[in-house]
Amino acid sequence: MAQVSQKLVKVEESRRFMIDCFMAVKVPKEHAEQQADLLVAADHRGHFSHGMNRLEMYINDLDKNSTDGAIIPKILKETPATAWVDGQNGLGAVVGNYCMELAIKKAKNVGVGWVCAKRSNHYGMAGWYTNRAMEEGLIGMSMTNTSPLMAPTRSKEAALGTNPLALGAPAKNGDKFLLDMATTAVAVGKIEIQRRKNAPLPDGWAQDPSGNVTNDANLAFETGCLMPLGGSEITSGYKGFGLGGLVEVLCGVMAGANYSTHVRKWTHAGANSEANLGQVFIAVDPNQFADGFEERMTDMNGILRNCAPTDPQKPVLVPGDKESQNMKEVDLAGGIQYLPNQLQTCDNLSKRLNIKPLQFI
């Protein structure tokens, strides 16, 4: 992130501001806190696209009643290891936390909890939900479908979302393996950054309207056809497409939610219809298999981090290391540094919702 502002916002203050915003559109305090915890955690980790950046969109959806901020999810069907949940169009974090808690309870009883939700909303970073499982010494997984933005290999139109998946596994002394990734090569945010910089896109990120790879960031942004992880067919983009499909099968299709092109188009202005996203939350108890999971996880992380690097200035990172580093930097600096346009959005929100403006250190 470019150093464009010296104004830092304490993590606690960012959270306070978001809670105030949610409560101003009639979200009960407890739900507002859950949603704010999710968003501020993303900013803390340096995932700005999934943090306060999403606040206005959520507020717009709540304001238009296309999301119901007060609702509590409902179990529709259950076995000792599974549950099918109706999110009842509640806030993504509320549905997600509910489902993961349920998965954790089941994993503690029978080794695995597999919880599938329909009628959910945008649930932020997938890795958030795996954290709760890791706190209990479990492995957590989560996936969600999203609005169509990825062109299947050979297609010139989008038919799947960025469909992220996350897996978190605990190692010793707070170390972990935490993978949290979209199944597209990049998220839309990365295209936006190149666009602002007036820089070209590398091959394999996005398509033009005729379905060919484009290096033009403006054209890519307008076309809205991201390429799957792997890029073109010759570099195995069909695998990234397949992974996006895997997420769709386990989320939208399995949950009986919207899926593929049935999911509404992405909108920042507030949608007029319910999103009805599908999500899955899985917890697995490693103690039901070989003893000493965390020791082995620590050993594997060590092997990976100690691989001889191609560039000695760039050591190998285990998934999650970059985010842990960002958190340390924020803690050291004493706060989060937001981009000026984000601060402008906050200013607008505080006026619109009549709440105390965001305070700086």
Add this chain to the structure above:
Amino acid sequence: MAQVSQKLVKVEESRRFMIDCFMAVKVPKEHAEQQADLLVAADHRGHFSHGMNRLEMYINDLDKNSTDGAIIPKILKETPATAWVDGQNGLGAVVGNYCMELAIKKAKNVGVGWVCAKRSNHYGMAGWYTNRAMEEGLIGMSMTNTSPLMAPTRSKEAALGTNPLALGAPAKNGDKFLLDMATTAVAVGKIEIQRRKNAPLPDGWAQDPSGNVTNDANLAFETGCLMPLGGSEITSGYKGFGLGGLVEVLCGVMAGANYSTHVRKWTHAGANSEANLGQVFIAVDPNQFADGFEERMTDMNGILRNCAPTDPQKPVLVPGDKESQNMKEVDLAGGIQYLPNQLQTCDNLSKRLNIKPLQFI
């Protein structure tokens, strides 16, 4: 595949030949059949790298007693939803079939079956095991770790295997979504093919000894450092690396098997030590969630196949379509067309093991 030979081998004859080979190195008939069924299915689908191509390696391992062809897997720990299995160094297909049957049984009882095996061997194509789950109307998943061949992003040495993952989901009337992919950009076999053709490699497939991308197929083959799905860091290769890690966590680390660089080096000549691979087999009953799963799966497959193609001559394929097409072509032709060097290997094996040579149509 180049049309280099007109000699076709009936599927049944390929299976007969492989069973004879296994029985010649003292594998009991039932186990020989399981292993042959797996291998001939790969050839039938056009995955030649995972079919008869692997026969000699298996025979060498059995001959040197580094795999025990007679052994039956053993359950070490169990809950209604999970099992930890000791493969006892048996044949990969025998361990895999055993574990998937167990996962299916558990999924039918409690919705999910999650079975993790240690002390397994090379188990062929991961998608084989998901087929059994689909036959029962379930979703099947399987993953295995393998010998180190993938360089983590930023590393100049290999620390994870090609670590494949598979997910199979049934649609109506025998249609399906069957993803079966290595988490590297390509398998070693693809490098070998470019090498034989004296053709360069695309960017993103493999590294040279200094850790940089190489287009030299010979150098790539000698170096043995495949790149993860996504290729370089700029095209998000760290996601493919993360996926390879995810497979390792759920297989080697969870099972208490060998993992990462602890897995023995790949050898065709027959290894002197036990492989002790880790594998996971998951079955999920979609009927424990929303009704009508197969109808929605059919609908989604239709949406994907009907996306407007970039090149009208190349329609969009759902994962598994290419393999179904290969099977139809083999059935139409009446047999499988192997490459001459494969037929030479079979000839050598028949002499070495004193069994009836492979017959042609």
